Amino acid sequence: MPARTALVPLCAAAVLTACAPYVYTQEIAGFRSGVDTVAASYEAGRQAIDTAAAQRRDAALVASRTRLLLLPGCDQVAAAGTPPALPDCAIVSLGTTAPPPPDAVQRALAGAAPAFDALKAYAAALSAITAATDDATLNQATQGLATAAGGLAAAVAKAAPASATATRVVTPAGIVLGQGTALYLDARRCLALRGTVPAADAAVQALGQVAALALADIRKQELLRLGATMRRAGEPLEQASAGRLSLAEYRADLAALESAVAAFTQMRAADPAAAITAMMTAHRQLAQALLTATGQDAALVTVVQQFQAAAGQLGTAIAAAAAARMPARPQTAPRR
Numbered sequence: 257m258p259a260r261t262a263l264v265p266l267c268a269a270a271v272l273t274a275c276a277p278y279v280y281t282q283e284i285a286g287f288r289s290g291v292d293t294v295a296a297s298y299e300a301g302r303q304a305i306d307t308a309a310a311q312r313r314d315a316a317l318v319a320s321r322t323r324l325l326l327l328p329g330c331d332q333v334a335a336a337g338t339p340p341a342l343p344d345c346a347i348v349s350l351g352t353t354a355p356p357p358p359d360a361v362q363r364a365l366a367g368a369a370p371a372f373d374a375l376k377a378y379a380a381a382l383s384a385i386t387a388a389t390d391d392a393t394l395n396q397a398t399q400g401l402a403t404a405a406g407g408l409a410a411a412v413a414k415a416a417p418a419s420a421t422a423t424r425v426v427t428p429a430g431i432v433l434g435q436g437t438a439l440y441l442d443a444r445r446c447l448a449l450r451g452t453v454p455a456a457d458a459a460v461q462a463l464g465q466v467a468a469l470a471l472a473d474i475r476k477q478e479l480l481r482l483g484a485t486m487r488r489a490g491e492p493l494e495q496a497s498a499g500r501l502s503l504a505e506y507r508a509d510l511a512a513l514e515s516a517v518a519a520f521t522q523m524r525a526a527d528p529a530a531a532i533t534a535m536m537t538a539h540r541q542l543a544q545a546l547l548t549a550t551g552q553d554a555a556l557v558t559v560v561q562q563f564q565a566a567a568g569q570l571g572t573a574i575a576a577a578a579a580a581r582m583p584a585r586p587q588t589a590p591r592r
Contacts (some may be wrong), residue, residue: 301474365538374411419462471528
């Protein structure tokens with residue numbers, strides 16, 4: 257309570273000196289946009305790696321003509337037990353009683369999921385504070401920010417336990433200002449942001465490290481896959497028999513090669529570390545701006561823009577990589 261009380265006059269003064277939260281509305285919106293893009297990149301990259309692993313398993317099964325069965329769980333259509341759950345339904349090799357386990361990369365990426373989920377929820381909660389237009393929506397947004405801040409701490413405990421830190425929220429309740437409703441709401445927004453963002457910064461920095469490692473893994477795995485895809489796509493066009501391909505076959509092979517080269521080039525240029533470093537810097541800059549109450553901060557604007565640009569580049573590269581897959585086309589015998 258003393259901490260909250262001390263912040264009230266500071267926030268009221270901040271409103272009167274042009275440091276009201278609406279000054280940071282665009283910056284917080286940009287921060288949220290970048291976080292959403294990074295989280296979407298993680299999801300798309302993780303899905304691509306899961307798909308590639310499944311394709312490798314399928315190729316091994318086809319090559320060995322392994323006898324396959326469905327797990328008994330495929331016969332069950334209703335959840336059972338406490339809590340209710342459905343058993344695994346999967347295609348397995350004869351003598352196997354469980355689905356194929358994820359590999360080391362898949363396990364590492366799954367372990368990073370709480371970090372991305374928590375960062376996304378936190379960024380959305382910050383945006384909700386700046387968007388609140390009345391007492392009721394601000395109360396709801398403040399509760400959401402408290403929940404999201406707690407989610408940051410819980411995610412750190414899961415994904416980066418060595419960096420575990422408490423994240424405390426100052427609840428902006430009980431502020432009474434005589435200057436009118438708008439000033440009252442601005443002061444409450446200010447108190448919610450100033451009481452949360454600096455306290456949450458350590459958790460954001462810790463989760464940023466987790467996110468950077470996961471995205472670096474995705475980039476590495478996708479570059480390996482795209483490199484192999486490029487070589488496979490180029491093989492038909494490197495052979496002496498390239499001139500005997502049909503027009504449709506040649507066009508399809510060339511399109512596949514061009515797509516793979518473009519995706520490889522984009523992924524090679526993408527820099528997950530730069531995107532996450534910019535995210536972490538933007539959050540720290542926002543925390544400092546709120547604490548110092550200096551109003552519009554050019555450095556904050558710049559780093560948020562850098563974060564959005566780097567996140568967008570990463571998202572575009574991962575989307576291009578997912579689209580660059582060898583097309584299935586019937587192989588015809590070369591003309592003699």
